[in-house]
Amino acid sequence: xxxxxxxxxxxxxxxxxxxxxxxxxxxxxxxxxxxxxxxxxxxxxxxxxxxxxxxxxxxxxxxxxxxxxxxxxxxxxxxxxxxxxxxxxxxxxxxxxxxxxxxxxxxxxxxxxxxxxxxxxxxxxxxxxxxxxxxxxxxxxxxxxxxxxxxxxxxxxxxxxxxxxxxxxxxxxxxxxxxxxxxxxxxxxxxxxxxxxxxxxxxxxxxxxxxxx
Amino acid sequence: xxxxxxxxxxxxxxxxxxxxxxxxxxxxxxxxxxxxxxxxxxxxxxxxxxxxxxxxxxxxxxxxxxxxxxxxxxxxxxxxxxxxxxxxxxxxxxxxxxxxxxxxxxxxxxxxxxxxxxxxxxxxxxxxxxxxxxxxxxxxxxxxxxxxxxxxxxxxxxxxxxxxxxxxxxxxxxxxxxxxxxxxxxxxxxxxxxxxxxxxxxxxxxxxxxxxxxxxxxxxxxxxxxxxxxxxxxxxxxxxxxxxxxxxxxxxxxxx
Ligand code: SF4
Ligand code: FES
Numbered sequence: 001x002x003x004x005x006x007x008x009x010x011x012x013x014x015x016x017x018x019x020x021x022x023x024x025x026x027x028x029x030x031x032x033x034x035x036x037x038x039x040x041x042x043x044x045x046x047x048x049x050x051x052x053x054x055x056x057x058x059x060x061x062x063x064x065x066x067x068x069x070x071x072x073x074x075x076x077x078x079x080x081x082x083x084x085x086x087x088x089x090x091x092x093x094x095x096x097x098x099x100x101x102x103x104x105x106x107x108x109x110x111x112x113x114x115x116x117x118x119x120x121x122x123x124x125x126x127x128x129x130x131x132x133x134x135x136x137x138x139x140x141x142x143x144x145x146x147x148x149x150x151x152x153x154x155x156x157x158x159x160x161x162x163x164x165x166x167x168x169x170x171x172x173x174x175x176x177x178x179x180x181x182x183x184x185x186x187x188x189x190x191x192x193x194x195x196x197x198x199x200x201x202x203x204x205x206x207x208x209x210x211x212x213x
Numbered sequence: 214x215x216x217x218x219x220x221x222x223x224x225x226x227x228x229x230x231x232x233x234x235x236x237x238x239x240x241x242x243x244x245x246x247x248x249x250x251x252x253x254x255x256x257x258x259x260x261x262x263x264x265x266x267x268x269x270x271x272x273x274x275x276x277x278x279x280x281x282x283x284x285x286x287x288x289x290x291x292x293x294x295x296x297x298x299x300x301x302x303x304x305x306x307x308x309x310x311x312x313x314x315x316x317x318x319x320x321x322x323x324x325x326x327x328x329x330x331x332x333x334x335x336x337x338x339x340x341x342x343x344x345x346x347x348x349x350x351x352x353x354x355x356x357x358x359x360x361x362x363x364x365x366x367x368x369x370x371x372x373x374x375x376x377x378x379x380x381x382x383x384x385x386x387x388x389x390x391x392x393x394x395x396x397x398x399x400x401x402x403x404x405x406x407x408x409x410x411x412x413x414x415x416x417x418x419x420x421x422x423x424x425x426x427x428x429x430x431x432x433x434x435x436x437x438x439x440x441x442x443x444x445x446x447x448x449x450x451x452x453x454x455x456x457x458x459x460x461x462x463x464x465x466x467x468x469x
Contacts (some may be wrong), residue, residue: 006462010422011392011432012456081432085390088324088431094227095317097291099387101437106387109434110389171435176454177457 008191012175016018017077021070026169026194028067029161039209043138050137070210082110103179105167105195112140112164126150145209154206162199169194220246220312224259226271227319229328236328241271248308249438253285255276255307262345272331280304283379286386287332288319288355293442295382301381301444303442305320308340321382323391324429336382340426343380346420347400349410362408375403377445384447395439397421398451401458415462422459 007013015136038049054060105112126144127137169191173179178187222243229236241263246255253275260270276284282299287302289295295305310316318332326334376399384395401418403408410417432451440449462468 002462003469006423010459011394011426011430012422012459013463015432016460018365053390075394081434085392085431085434088391089322090324090431093291093319093322095288095291099438099441101387101439102389106434106436163383166278167435173323174435174449174453175433175456177453177460179453 003099004042014077014081015175016072018081019175022079022168022172023072024067024070025074026165033198036202036205039138039141039205043136043142046138046141047136071120075113078110078113103167105163105165106171108163109167112160113156113162115197116164119153119160122153123157142209144211145206148210151210155203158199158203160193161202165198166191166195214308215248215311216308217248217312219247220307220310220314222246222310223311223315225315225317226331228271228331229320232327233457237241240241246307250304250307251278252289252305252307253260253303255333262337272329272333274333275303280301281379283381286321286383287382288317288321288386290317293321293386294381294444298441299444299446301379303443317460321386321428323382323385323431325391325393326382326385334382336380338430339380339382339393341428342393342421342424343400345424346413347404349404349413351409364407368406374402375406375451378403378443378447379445381444383442383444385430387438387442388433389430389436389438391435392439393425393428393430394433394452394455395443395447395449397402398449398453398455399447401455404427404457405431405454414458415466415468417456418455418462419468422455 008017035053037051038045127140130140132140145154170184170188173184173187224241224243225238226241226274228239230439241259243255243259243260246258250258253273256271256273263270273287276282278285278339280303283301285302286294289302289305291369294300294302295309297305299310320326320332321336323334324335330336357369378399379395380396382396385391385393388395401414401421404417405414435449435452437449
């Protein structure tokens with residue numbers, strides 16, 4: 001094995017891959033949320049935002065491929081980590097109790113991750129890989145969220161995203177080694193703030209749409 | 214905390230004849246246990262009774278019984294070293310339990326730690342980690358003058374905090390992923406922070422992480438259970454430092 005594969009193949013190297021790709025997704029979500037907020041401005045604003053976005057052309061294609069590539073790394077590495085961790089304790093404890101370290105976010109990472117994968121596939125099928133001839137993206141969105149089942153699924157998914165990020169965000173900095181008494185409290189605080197902002201920011205959109213249609 | 218002088222307890226103890234045995238829980242009654250005794254002394258009382266009855270006493274690890282050697286340790290009702298913070302099992306007193314309590318006692322559980330008998334596990338993988346690179350090489354020369362090598366107080370403190378690790382393995386036992394990152398982080402920090410440990414820092418970080426993976430420990434998920442259960446309250450700041458040292462060594466040093 002050369003230095004590259006042995007570094008990234010090690011336990012810490014795999015965690016680094018999770019951390020860096022995870023950070024990219026958080027940055028993506030910031031942009032995504034900012035764009036989605038145009039929905040509150042009504043159909044015209046949202047449609048023109050979508051048009052502007054797609055007029056970026058090549059840039060958009062690169063970003064999409066980048067995200068897909070990072071997603072694959074995050075999912076594959078995460079699966080490896082999950083299975084290795086199961087294997088690391090073949091006989092489980094009869095009594096399990098936390099010493100106070102774990103949070104809902106930290107213990108559910110693999111499961112919230114899997115749920116998010118299912119959500120993302122559904123989400124892309126709903127709004128990305130759809131026939132957009134003779135209709136606008138705003139119509140597609142309002143149409144989808146007139147179905148209460150979709151609204152419920154989307155809101156639940158955003159709660160799951162919030163839980164995943166509540167641990168993922170500060171944890172990625174710890175993994176990268178970006179940790180110091182000077183700013184670690186800020187990062188852990190930001191972790192909570194971000195998860196609430198994403199949860200409420202994205203989660204309220206389907207509710208809002210279902211009310212106005 | 215109970216104020217009674219003695220208490221009676223129901224124990225559910227993991228019994229396993231050897232590494233190949235499947236093992237099972239067995240129930241024992243611990244009667245008239247002084248609340249001033251330690252958890253291990255309570256087990257001594259139970260064992261004495263078992264011995265008199267001609268039964269096999271419960272095997273458990275211990276040595277100094279004053280919280281400094283790292284030999285003792287079992288999981289008490291799901292908590293390594295029991296429910297008290299910053300306390301080894303030998304320093305855990307029975308006054309923290311109440312009359313009539315049921316206490317489940319299990320060995321450390323990890324693929325890397327094989328059960329030898331009952332509550333005794335093989336923690337030699339931690340020794341192997343030390344042998345790999347948890348040392349400094351000082352092959353020649355006389356003793357240098359004190360203060361010839363200036364070390365800032367803050368660095369000395371950080372190194373000492375990490376050096377408080379007694380190698381008990383509770384971090385591995387408490388980690389949901391059975392990871393040894395707190396132990397390795399403590400060693401890498403305590404040596405690597407000091408000038409004497411710097412020359413081998415890159416080699417140390419890479420070798421110890423590779424050995425840790427090879428020995429079958431899990432991957433750190435930053436769940437923070439280790440620092441909550443560590444009897445020496447070693448902080449996960451040492452894990453972040455290990456990560457930094459590992460990246461520095463992997464991407465910026467000539468160590469392969
Ligand atoms: S880091 Fe703490 S829990 Fe882990 S071996 Fe050292 S003293 Fe024990
Ligand atoms: S017996 Fe030495 S630390 Fe408990």
